[in-house]
Amino acid sequence: MMDAFRRNLIEKLGETKFTKIEKAKIGIAGAGGLGSNCAACLVRVGFKHFTLVDFDRVDPSNLDRQFYFEDQVGMKKVEALRTNLLRINPGLELQMFPVKLELANIQEIFRDCDVIVECLDRAEAKSMLVAGMLPTGKLIVSASGLGGYGSSDAVKVHKLKANLILIGDLASDIEKAPALSPRVHIAAAKQADVVLEFVAGK
Numbered sequence: 001m002m003d004a005f006r007r008n009l010i011e012k013l014g015e016t017k018f019t020k021i022e023k024a025k026i027g028i029a030g031a032g033g034l035g036s037n038c039a040a041c042l043v044r045v046g047f048k049h050f051t052l053v054d055f056d057r058v059d060p061s062n063l064d065r066q067f068y069f070e071d072q073v074g075m076k077k078v079e080a081l082r083t084n085l086l087r088i089n090p091g092l093e094l095q096m097f098p099v100k101l102e103l104a105n106i107q108e109i110f111r112d113c114d115v116i117v118e119c120l121d122r123a124e125a126k127s128m129l130v131a132g133m134l135p136t137g138k139l140i141v142s143a144s145g146l147g148g149y150g151s152s153d154a155v156k157v158h159k160l161k162a163n164l165i166l167i168g169d170l171a172s173d174i175e176k177a178p179a180l181s182p183r184v185h186i187a188a189a190k191q192a193d194v195v196l197e198f199v200a201g202k
Contacts, residue, residue: 005089009046017200018046024199025049027113029101029129031077032056033184034143034191035119036067039081041192043088047199050085051113053097054078065181101125106132115195118142119188130164137163141194145169146187148177155186157194165194 010018026047028035031054039050054077058068072080078096085092097109101120106129110116116138118129126142133140145168146155154169167190 021046025113027051027110027116030119031081033065034188037188038191049093051095055100065184115139139163141165141191143167145172147172147174
């Protein structure tokens with residue numbers, strides 16, 4: 001079955017690009033609405049090597065927008081996500097860290113990764129990740145401004161620095177306009193698309 005999966009992607013992407021994808025190591029900080037859905041998108045285009053970090057557990061309130069299911073409520077998100085991603089591709093190589101990211105551990109955790117996808121909830125955590133990883137030169141794909149619904153064309157890709165890309169409308173605040181599935185999925189898919197373009201090339 002997975003041979004057919006690979007052949008299909010090689011036919012669509014070409015052998016050279018697909019080889020780059022299979023070799024790349026992707027770090028994902030946060031396994032919530034952005035992180036869980038971005039990871040699923042990346043697995044479906046052939047990425048195999050992931051480092052995923054989240055200290056939280058699946059809550060019933062997550063099920064409206066995150067890649068989890070009712071029978072996984074109460075599980076650690078990294079363990080539930082491992083199960084779900086392996087259902088797409090059993091050949092994945094996953095490093096799962098159920099820890100809180102801090103300046104003291106962030107560079108060590110993502111040491112071997114080629115790209116870091118920032119999928120954290122709080123503004124201070126997002127800023128910490130960018131500040132901690134920017135000096136490494138690794139590509140960081142961050143997100144901000146995903147709240148509410150409608151006007152989905154406002155969710156755009158912004159290149160802020162040579163190795164920092166930001167996805168979002170740069171305006172909406174989830175405290176005033178809660179995060180809902182459509183715009184969260186759009187942002188997560190855009191994050192995955194940026195990673196794909198960076199690794200495989202245009």
